[in-house]
Every structure is written in structure tokens, then in C-alpha cells.
Amino acid sequence: MRTPVTLRFLGMLTRTGWIALALFAAITLVLLPVLHVYVPHDNPLHVSNYVITLGGKIMCYAVVAVAMDLIWGYAGILSLGHGVFFALGGYAFGMYLMRQIGTDGSYHSTLPDFMVFLDWKTLPWYWTGSDSFLWAMFLVLAVPALLAALFGFFAFRSRIRGVYFSIITQALTYAAMLFFFRNETGFGGNNGFTDFRRILGYDITSPEMRSTLFALSSLMLMLTLLLGRWLMTSKFGRVLTAIRDAESRVMFMGYNPLHYKLFIWTLSAMLCAVAGALYVPQVGIINPSEMSTANSIEIAIWAAVGGRGTLIGPVIGAALVNLSKSYFTVAFPDYWLFFLGALFVMVTLWLPEGVVGLWKRIRNRGRA
Amino acid sequence: MKRFLIALLLCTLPALPARAALDPALVKQLAAEDSDARIAAIQKLGTSGDPDVLKVLKALASDSLMVTPDGRVFLMPEDKAFDAATGAEIDPVPAEYDAITINNRIRSELDNAIAGLRLLNPDRAVRLAAARELQSDPGIELVPVMGKALAKETDAEIRHLLRFALDQANLASPDAKLRLAAVRALGHDASPTTRGLLLPLTDPANEADAAVRQAATASVKAIESRLAIGDTLGQIFTGISLGSILLLAALGLAITYGVMGVINMAHGELLMVGAYAAYFMQGVFRSHLPAYADWYVVAAIPVSFLASALVGMALECTVIRWLYGRPLETLLATWGLSLILIQAARVLFGAQNVEVGNPAWMSGGVEVMAGLVLPWNRIVIIGFTLFVLALVWVLMQKTRLGLFVRAVTQNRAMAGCVGVPTARIDTLAFGLGAGIAGLGGLALSQVANVGPDMGQGYIVDSFMVVVLGGVGQLAGTVWAALGLGVLTKFLEGWTGAVIAKIVVLVIIIVFIQKRPQGLFALKGRFVEN
Numbered sequence: 001m002r003t004p005v006t007l008r009f010l011g012m013l014t015r016t017g018w019i020a021l022a023l024f025a026a027i028t029l030v031l032l033p034v035l036h037v038y039v040p041h042d043n044p045l046h047v048s049n050y051v052i053t054l055g056g057k058i059m060c061y062a063v064v065a066v067a068m069d070l071i072w073g074y075a076g077i078l079s080l081g082h083g084v085f086f087a088l089g090g091y092a093f094g095m096y097l098m099r100q101i102g103t104d105g106s107y108h109s110t111l112p113d114f115m116v117f118l119d120w121k122t123l124p125w126y127w128t129g130s131d132s133f134l135w136a137m138f139l140v141l142a143v144p145a146l147l148a149a150l151f152g153f154f155a156f157r158s159r160i161r162g163v164y165f166s167i168i169t170q171a172l173t174y175a176a177m178l179f180f181f182r183n184e185t186g187f188g189g190n191n192g193f194t195d196f197r198r199i200l201g202y203d204i205t206s207p208e209m210r211s212t213l214f215a216l217s218s219l220m221l222m223l224t225l226l227l228g229r230w231l232m233t234s235k236f237g238r239v240l241t242a243i244r245d246a247e248s249r250v251m252f253m254g255y256n257p258l259h260y261k262l263f264i265w266t267l268s269a270m271l272c273a274v275a276g277a278l279y280v281p282q283v284g285i286i287n288p289s290e291m292s293t294a295n296s297i298e299i300a301i302w303a304a305v306g307g308r309g310t311l312i313g314p315v316i317g318a319a320l321v322n323l324s325k326s327y328f329t330v331a332f333p334d335y336w337l338f339f340l341g342a343l344f345v346m347v348t349l350w351l352p353e354g355v356v357g358l359w360k361r362i363r364n365r366g367r368a
Numbered sequence: 369m370k371r372f373l374i375a376l377l378l379c380t381l382p383a384l385p386a387r388a389a390l391d392p393a394l395v396k397q398l399a400a401e402d403s404d405a406r407i408a409a410i411q412k413l414g415t416s417g418d419p420d421v422l423k424v425l426k427a428l429a430s431d432s433l434m435v436t437p438d439g440r441v442f443l444m445p446e447d448k449a450f451d452a453a454t455g456a457e458i459d460p461v462p463a464e465y466d467a468i469t470i471n472n473r474i475r476s477e478l479d480n481a482i483a484g485l486r487l488l489n490p491d492r493a494v495r496l497a498a499a500r501e502l503q504s505d506p507g508i509e510l511v512p513v514m515g516k517a518l519a520k521e522t523d524a525e526i527r528h529l530l531r532f533a534l535d536q537a538n539l540a541s542p543d544a545k546l547r548l549a550a551v552r553a554l555g556h557d558a559s560p561t562t563r564g565l566l567l568p569l570t571d572p573a574n575e576a577d578a579a580v581r582q583a584a585t586a587s588v589k590a591i592e593s594r595l596a597i598g599d600t601l602g603q604i605f606t607g608i609s610l611g612s613i614l615l616l617a618a619l620g621l622a623i624t625y626g627v628m629g630v631i632n633m634a635h636g637e638l639l640m641v642g643a644y645a646a647y648f649m650q651g652v653f654r655s656h657l658p659a660y661a662d663w664y665v666v667a668a669i670p671v672s673f674l675a676s677a678l679v680g681m682a683l684e685c686t687v688i689r690w691l692y693g694r695p696l697e698t699l700l701a702t703w704g705l706s707l708i709l710i711q712a713a714r715v716l717f718g719a720q721n722v723e724v725g726n727p728a729w730m731s732g733g734v735e736v737m738a739g740l741v742l743p744w745n746r747i748v749i750i751g752f753t754l755f756v757l758a759l760v761w762v763l764m765q766k767t768r769l770g771l772f773v774r775a776v777t778q779n780r781a782m783a784g785c786v787g788v789p790t791a792r793i794d795t796l797a798f799g800l801g802a803g804i805a806g807l808g809g810l811a812l813s814q815v816a817n818v819g820p821d822m823g824q825g826y827i828v829d830s831f832m833v834v835v836l837g838g839v840g841q842l843a844g845t846v847w848a849a850l851g852l853g854v855l856t857k858f859l860e861g862w863t864g865a866v867i868a869k870i871v872v873l874v875i876i877i878v879f880i881q882k883r884p885q886g887l888f889a890l891k892g893r894f895v896e897n
Contacts, residue, residue: 078696158881163631163695167831168877174828175873178866293828297633297703304700337711344704345687348697 012229021222028055028218033211049207052214056282058322059217063224063275065302065314067268070228072300073309074237075264076244077161081169082272083296084176085144089273090280090290091180092143094193095127096136097204097281101197113195114188124186133200140277141270148269149262156261161247170293177291192287193280204281217278221315224271228311231264240264241309301340304347307354316355390421392453398428399435399468406470407477414481414513422485424452429478434465441468480506484513487530492523499529506537532557536565544577551580555587563591598740603857609746611853612753613811615846617826618833619760620805622845624680624798625834628777630688631699634706635830636823638802640713641679642672642809643818647717647724662727665814672810673803679709680802684795692794706823713820721819730814749811756807760842763800773797832876852876 003011013021032055036047064086071077098112107116111123129135151172155165183189196204203209231237242250243257250257280286289295298321306317321343328336351358390413397409410428413421427433427443433452434444440462441452449458470478483506486498495517506514514534521527531553538550551569554562569575569584617639624632632638646668653664683705691698726745733743764770772793775783784790816822833852837844852872859868 078699080699154878154881160880163699164835164880166696166699167835168880171828171832171873171877175870179870182866294824297700300700301704334711334715337707337714341704341707341711344707345701348701348704349687349690352697 009230012226012233021225025218025222028059029215033215036211036214037207049210052210053282054326056210056214056217057279058319059214059221060275060279060282061299061302061322062315062318063217063221063278064272064299065306065318066221066224066228066311067271067275068299068303069306069308069311069314070231070264070271071268072303073311073314074232074244075240075261077261077265078166078300079169079265079268080166080293080296080300081171081173082268082299083291083293084173085148085269085272086276086279086299087176087180087286087288087290088144088147089140089276090286091187091193091276092139092273093136093277094196094280094286095130095139095187096133097196097199098193099127099131100199100201101195104197105195112188112193114183114191115186118183126186137277140273144269144273145266148266152262152265153258156258156265170296173291173296174293177288177293180288180291188287190288192285194285194287196281196284199281204284210282213278213282217275217282220274220278225311225315232311236260236263298340301344301347303354305343305351305354307356310354310356313354313356320355390424390453395424395441395453396439398424398433398452399439399441403471403474406474410474410477410481414484420455422482422489425478425482425485427452428468428470429475429482431467431469433468434462435468436462436465480510484510484517487513487517488520492526495521495523495526496529499526499533502533503529503536506533508537508540511537511541539565539569544580547575547577547580548583551583551587555583555590557591559591560595563588563595566591602740603861604854605740605742605746607854607857608850609750609853610857611850612750613808613815614829614833614853615849616749616753616756616808616811617805618830618837618845618849619756619842620801620803620808621830622834622837622842623760623801623804625831628794628797628801629695630692630798631695631702632688632801633699633703633827634683634709635702635805636825636827637706637709637713638676638680638805638823639809639812639826640709640818640820640823641676642806643724643813643822644713644717644722644809645672645675645806646810646813647722647818650724662729665727665730665810668810669807672806674806676806676809677799677803680805681795681799683802684798688798689791689794706827710820710823717820719820721817721822724813724818726814745814749815752807752811756804757846760804764842769793769796769800773800828873832873835880836876 010018032047032052035045036049036052039046064082068079068082071079101112103110105113105116107113109116111120115123123130130139151169155168160168179185180187180192181190187193198204199209232240239250239255240260243255243260247257276286276290302318302321303314304317305321306315307313321340324339325336328339347354353360394409394413397405398413400406400409410425413425424433424443427445432444433441434449435441442449442458442462442465443452444450444461444465447461449461450456451458483498483501486494487502489495489498502510502514511534514530514537518527518530518534521530535550535553538546539554541547541550547569551566554566566584566588570581570588572581575581575584617636620638621632621635624630624635646665649664649668649671650661653661653667683702687701687705688698691701730745730748731743733741734747735741762770764773772783772788773796775786775788776790776793776797780790783793812818812822812826829852833849834845836852837846837848855875856868856872859871862868863871
């Protein structure tokens with residue numbers, strides 16, 4: 001007997017889950033944007049630029065963390081190269097943002113400033129159509145998806161997994177970073193893209209635009225969570241966890257792990273890319289250091305801190321780590337790396353199931 | 369007394385040119401109105417080979433050769449006058465005189481003549497310097513002087529330089545036979561400069577004689593092929609040297625990862641610890657043993673090894689031990705450790721790179737053939753790599769510790785059953801891997817920047833080497849490191865450094881798809897886990 005889709009959809013989350021989601025939506029989609037745009041600056045209820053930008057940034061990171069959870073927590077594939085998909089999404093949308101500057105750059109040319117600086121006369125072929133918003137959206141999804149699908153196909157087909165896979169994804173993002181650092185690659189070299197002016201003709205720094213991007217990030221995060229929940233409570237999710245736990249057995253039962261892994265891997269890369277595209281206009285810069293190996297490993301720690309295989313855990317983890325990063329790098333700049341390093345060690349040694357696991361353990365002890 | 373002696377010496381010095389007189393007519397001609405006459409006089413004086421002429425010509429070059437209205441030529445270095453031809457002092461100084469002025473054409477003639485005279489100087493250093501100066505564009509008029517000097521010269525190095533200068537000068541000779549001989553002789557050389565000299569002679573516009581053109585073409589070809597060989601050998605050498613650096617960086621990892629199965633992301637930081645230990649030893653030697661400062665590198669060998677080994681064993685005991693069998697968790701935890709080590713280095717030594725100098729005996733290089741200079745520091749590092757390899761081989765194959773390590777690698781439970789203290793062996797093996805990383809760091813400190821972030825750049829490369837070589841295969845690691853080094857250097861020649869690096873990474877990724885177990889795969893049942 002098949003469950004109707006609507007019932008299946010509603011049954012994805014518990015009653016508390018739906019209420020929490022609705023509450024989150026009410027706060028991030030309505031309350032905070034309204035407080036930011038319509039409440040005057042001197043009012044204590046006004047939400048500052050800083051809060052909106054930080055919040056939007058963290059929600060983008062949370063999407064990446066959930067994408068990481070989909071492949072690491074559920075499929076057991078630890079990617080140390082997810083930064084490359086995030087950055088590619090950012091670059092794809094950044095191209096559009098660069099074109100939107102128009103002739104307002106320092107050289108008043110129709111070309112982006114860095115191309116004038118390199119003495120290029122025309123746009124390179126791969127910038128064709130970059131002034132179209134729709135094409136930019138298409139690139140945001142298509143380029144990372146293509147890279148992920150190609151890379152994943154070859155890697156999973158030769159049954160590369162575990163640490164091997166982690167290390168070659170690290171090599172992938174490292175190679176990509178070196179490639180984007182070159183000025184001749186045509187993406188602004190080590191300065192990357194910055195100095196954005198507008199999106200679809202609207203000022204990028206206006207409170208309305210900030211609020212819109214903030215709300216979009218929140219919407220993206222909620223959709224990602226729901227999509228993840230939908231997938232992982234379906235048969236597909238069950239097969240995936242089975243592959244994680246005993247790949248050979250799943251193969252002997254007649255499933256081809258390649259298709260499952262490839263699908264979730266590509267999906268995860270695309271989610272990262274969308275998060276990257278939302279991230280870039282909010283922070284106002286994208287450069288190759290987003291592809292550094294350190295950044296990609298940090299994504300893994302967000303998921304680990306929150307708790308792998310829980311979907312909500314990585315969101316909490318991303319928020320916790322990045323909030324403490326914002327605090328530490330201002331208050332004790334010398335100690336942030338000590339803290340982050342200790343976090344890596346402590347979570348792996350004592351909190352293998354993350355904050356969510358800890359919470360469950362405490363609750364169970366209370367019941368027993 | 370001393371002061372008196374010096375005064376005496378100062379008095380006698382200008383009087384020294386008491387000697388056999390020069391041809392007064394030629395000397396007089398130096399002050400002639402006509403430039404051509406003066407040049408002829410300079411050339412004639414120059415070719416005489418008489419060392420005493422040098423003084424006169426130098427005086428002319430420095431505007432201290434004077435002439436009286438009645439045509440008397442004399443030197444006036446300071447406030448005394450000496451006759452140019454005889455060297456005798458003229459007292460009193462003539463009432464009316466003028467400095468002999470020279471134009472640029474005369475000056476260049478003069479320089480050549482002076483160079484020629486210096487070639488006949490009894491002092492070897494003067495001759496050598498003169499021969500060096502003649503390497504670029506010697507004038508044809510110097511041919512006789514150089515020929516004379518070459519005939520008298522006994523020093524091999526100066527002879528070599530002179531012959532080259534002579535051949536070069538002869539290229540402009542009006543005599544086609546001399547040109548031909550010079551072109552042929554220069555064909556035995558192998559430098560880009562020689563090629564540049566010969567190239568115009570292959571063109572009929574510059575060279576009328578067909579035989580010379582032909583010889584020049586042949587010589588250019590010979591030089592080019594020799595240059596290409598030198599170039600290739602040079603690339604192979606830098607490739608091997610890069611490979612040996614990769615090997616030093618990866619060898620420790622091959623033990624901890626390959627043999628023990630521990631993914632140590634803090635490996636790069638163990639290299640850094642070794643490099644900072646070298647920096648520390650340099651400081652100790654500079655402040656306490658400045659006389660032996662150049663030998664700090666040797667003293668740093670055990671210090672770097674021990675420093676990294678201790679840090680490594682501390683990491684193993686506190687963190688890594690609890691994570692055996694959970695490779696992905698180990699990866700994250702060791703990454704955290706690497707962040708802590710980096711920050712610790714920043715706090716202790718500052719965020720800037722520190723200066724670690726090459727000892728004097730490591731600077732410079734040996735010229736193996738023309739255009740191919742092998743720097744000493746690279747040669748020393750290759751030798752050092754061989755030493756470390758031998759050390760690892762002896763430790764792993766010939767000692768009890770090595771035996772135990774191999775036993776634990778092959779079958780941990782069985783090794784424990786027969787009484788091998790597996791936990792302690794793990795710590796020691798990890799310390800060994802870390803110590804070898806420290807030696808790698810010492811080597812890196814001689815060729816690369818030493819700073820808190822230095823390890824980060826090597827971690828991806830080291831893993832690539834180990835994975836490419838095959839996990840658990842020390843021999844595979846060696847071949848993989850050398851292969852990657854040479855491949856990278858050759859690619860750099862064609863595509864530039866960054867693209868070469870990317871291409872190498874892509875090649876490795878593709879290669880691992882094909883052979884997931886590396887170059888030297890274990891066969892049979894070991895393959896799964």
C-alpha cells in the first residue's frame with residue numbers, strides 16, 4: 001500500500017518539528033526583516049546590518065553543513081573538498097554581480113576592473129551571457145553539478161572510498177584553488193570578485209535587499225532540511241545508510257551503490273553551490289581562499305559538532321562554530337585557532353555524535 | 369720609525385717608474401691633434417706588451433697625462449711631474465701645461481689596450497680579471513696581444529678564458545681562414561652567448577664566405593644540441609631534487625599512514641617543528657659557538673629528529689591512540705592538532721617567516737658542464753635523503769623495533785599474543801615517523817621558507833606521494849616521490865608552475881581511479897582493508 005504524498009510529507013516531521021519550523025520561518029522571514037527595514041536606527045528594537053549579514057552568512061553555512069551531512073552522515077562519504085562547490089556557486093553568481101557593476105568601476109569600462117587591469121579588450125568566451133540573471137542561476141547549478149557528477153562517477157565507479165576519497169577530494173579543491181589564483185584564468189586572481197553594486201538593478205547594500213537575501217537564505221535552509229528529511233525517510237535514504245554500513249552486502253543484494261552515491265553526491269554539491277551563490281552577495285566578496293583545504297575541513301567539523309546523520313545537528317553545529325568564531329576572532333584573536341583545534345579534538349574524542357547526541361543522551365538518562 | 373718608513377715608501381713610490389724608456393715619438397704622438405694618430409700610438413704602445421706602458425695609458429685614461437705647449441708629455445699623478453717616456457721626475461713642474469683630453473673613441477681603444485697590458489701582468493689575479501673583462505666583445509685589434517698572452521699563459525682557467533676571447537675577436541677578422549677556425553673552435557662551447565655570437569655568421573648578409581657560413585651553422589647546431597642536453601639534465605636534476613624533498617616530507621607519513629594506518633593531518637606541522645628546531649640550533653650556534661656557526665646544520669640533525677619525535681609521541685599518547693581503527697575521526701582530530709601546533713608556533717616565534725641561513729659550505733655550486741650548474745644545497749639534500757632512506761631501511765629491517773613494527777602491521781592480535789607490547793610499539797613507530805618528518809623539516813629549512821604555515825603546503829603533496837606509491841609500501845613511496853618530482857619539473861618547463869601543479873594533481877586523481885591501491889599494490893586478500 002502506498003502512502004499518499006501529502007500524508008507522507010506531513011509525516012516527515014513530528015508535530016513539534018513542524019511547529020519549530022513554522023516558528024523559525026516566522027522569525028527569519030517576517031520578524032527580523034521587518035525589524036531591520038521598518039524600525040528606525042535609534043530604536044532599541046532595530047536589527048543592525050551586522051546581525052542580518054551574520055545571520056544570513058550562518059544560514060548559508062548551515063545549508064553547506066546539511067549538504068555535508070547528507071553525504072557524510074548518511075552515505076559515509078567524507079568530502080574534504082566541498083568548499084570547491086560552494087566557491088564555484090559563488091563565482092558563477094559573482095560573474096553576474098560583476099557585470100551588474102556596469103561602468104561604475106574604477107576604470108568606467110564595461111569590462112570588470114580586473115580585466116581592464118590585465119589589459120583584456122573583450123570578455124573571455126566563458127563570460128558569455130554572464131549579464132543575464134537566469135543564465136547565472138543556471139550556471140550556479142550546472143557547473144558544480146557537472147564537476148561533481150564527473151568526479152563522483154569516476155571515483156565511485158572505481159570504488160574509491162573512505163580516506164582515499166577524502167584525500168583526493170582535498171586534492172581537487174587544492175588544484176581548483178591554484179587554478180583560480182592565476183590571473184589568466186579570468187576570475188580576478190587572488191583578489192577574486194568584489195565591489196558589487198546591484199542585483200537585478202537594485203542596490204545591493206539597501207536594507208530591503210539585505211533583508212531579501214537574508215530571507216532567501218532562510219528559505220533555502222528550510223527547503224534543504226525538508227528535502228533532506230524527505231530523502232532520508234524514503235526508501236532511497238534507507239538504501240543509502242545501508243551502503244554506508246555495509247557496501248558489499250548491499251551490492252550482493254542487487255543494488256548498484258554507484259547510482260545512489262552519485263545522486264546524493266551531486267545533490268549535495270548543488271546545495272553547496274546555491275548556498276555559495278546566496279553567500280557572495282551578502283558578504284560582498286568571493287576569492288580563491290574559499291577553496292582552501294582548511295575551509296573544506298571546517299565544513300566537516302560543523303557537521304561533526306552538531307551531530308552527524310541528524311540533519312538538524314549540522315545546522316546547530318554551523319551556527320555554534322561560526323558564532324564562536326565571530327566572537328573569538330574579535331575578543332581573543334590569538335586563541336581562535338587553539339579553540340577550533342581543541343574543538344576538533346574534543347568532538348572526535350568525546351562527542352562522536354555531536355551536540356544532538358549529547359542532548360539525546362541527557363534526555364534518555366532523565367527518563368531511565 | 370714606522371711613520372718614517374711609510375713616508376719613505378710614499379716618496380719612493382712615484383719614483384719607481386725609473387725604467388727603460390718608451391719610444392719618445394710614440395709617447396709624443398699620444399698628445400697629437402689628430403685622433404687617428406693618437407689611436408695608432410695607443411695601439412702601438414699597447415701591442416708592445418711592455419708593462420710600463422700601463423702606467424702611461426692609465427694616466428691618459430684618468431686625465432692625469434699632461435702636455436706642455438712645446439709638446440713635452442708627462443704624468444702628473446698628484447703635484448709632481450714625471451716624464452712619460454723615461455719616468456724621470458721633472459723638477460720643477462713645467463709652468464704651462466694641459467691635460468690631454470680624450471674622446472669616446474679613443475677611450476674605448478685605450479680600455480682595450482689597458483686590458484691587453486693587464487693580460488701580461490705577472491699577478492695572476494690581475495690577469496684573470498682582465499681575461500674576464502675580455503669575455504664580452506673584445507676588439508679585433510687585441511688579437512695580437514691576446515695571442516701573445518695566450519702563448520705565455522700557464523694558468524688553465526685564464527687560458528680557457530683567453531682562448532674564448534681570442535676566438536670571439538677572430539670572428540670579426542678580415543681573414544676568412546681565421547674566421548673559419550674561430551667559428552669551428554667556438555662550436556665546442558655550449559653557452560647561449562656563444563650561440564648568439566655565431567648566429568649572425570650564418571646569415572649571408574653578415575658573412576660573405578660560404579665555408580664560414582656553413583661552419584657557423586654546424587657550430588650553432590652543435591651548441592644547440594649540447595644546450596638541450598644540458599637543459600634536460602638540469603631538469604632531471606631539479607626534478608630529482610624536488611623529488612627528494614617530497615620524499616623527505618612523505619617518508620614519515622608513509623610510516624604513520626602507510627604502515628600504521630593513521631591519517632595524520634598534523635604531519636605538515638611535524639615538518640614545521642623540525643624546521644623550527646633547525647632555526648633554534650642556528651640561534652644557539654650564533655650566540656654561543658660563532659666560530660662553528662656553519663655547522664649548526666649537522667648539530668640540528670638529532671635535535672630536529674628528537675623535537676618532532678617527542679611532539680609526535682605526545683600526540684599519539686594523548687589523542688591518536690584513542691582513535692585507531694576510525695580513520696575519518698583521526699583525520700579530523702589530527703587536523704585540529706595541526707591548527708593548535710600552527711597557532712603555538714605563531715605565539716612562540718611570531719607569525720612572520722623566520723630566517724634560516726644556508727651554511728657557507730652549502731652555497732654556490734659545481735659546474736658539471738657549460739650551462740649546467742648544480743647548486744650545493746640541492747646536492748646536499750639529495751645526499752641527506754639517501755642517508756635518511758638508509759636510516760629508515762636499517763631501522764625497519766635490521767632492528768628489533770623494526771621487526772616489532774612490521775609484526776604489528778601485519779597482524780596486531782597475533783603480535784600481541786606472542787608478547788609484542790603493541791601499544792608501546794605504536795607510540796614508538798609514530799615517534800619514528802614524526803622524527804623523520806622532523807628531518808624533512810630540517811632539509812626544507814635550507815631550501816624553503818620557514819614559518820608557521822609552512823607545513824600546510826606539503827600535506828596534500830605528501831599524501832599524494834604516499835597514496836600514489838601504495839599504502840604500506842616504502843619502496844613505492846620512493847618511486848612515487850622521484851617520479852612526481854621529475855614529472856613536475858618537466859611540466860613546469862612547458863606550462864609554468866601553477867598549471868604543472870594542477871596537471872600533476874589531476875594525473876594523480878586519474879591514476880588513483882585506475883589503480884586505487886597505488887603503484888605497488890598488495891595483491892590478494894589484503895586488498896579489501
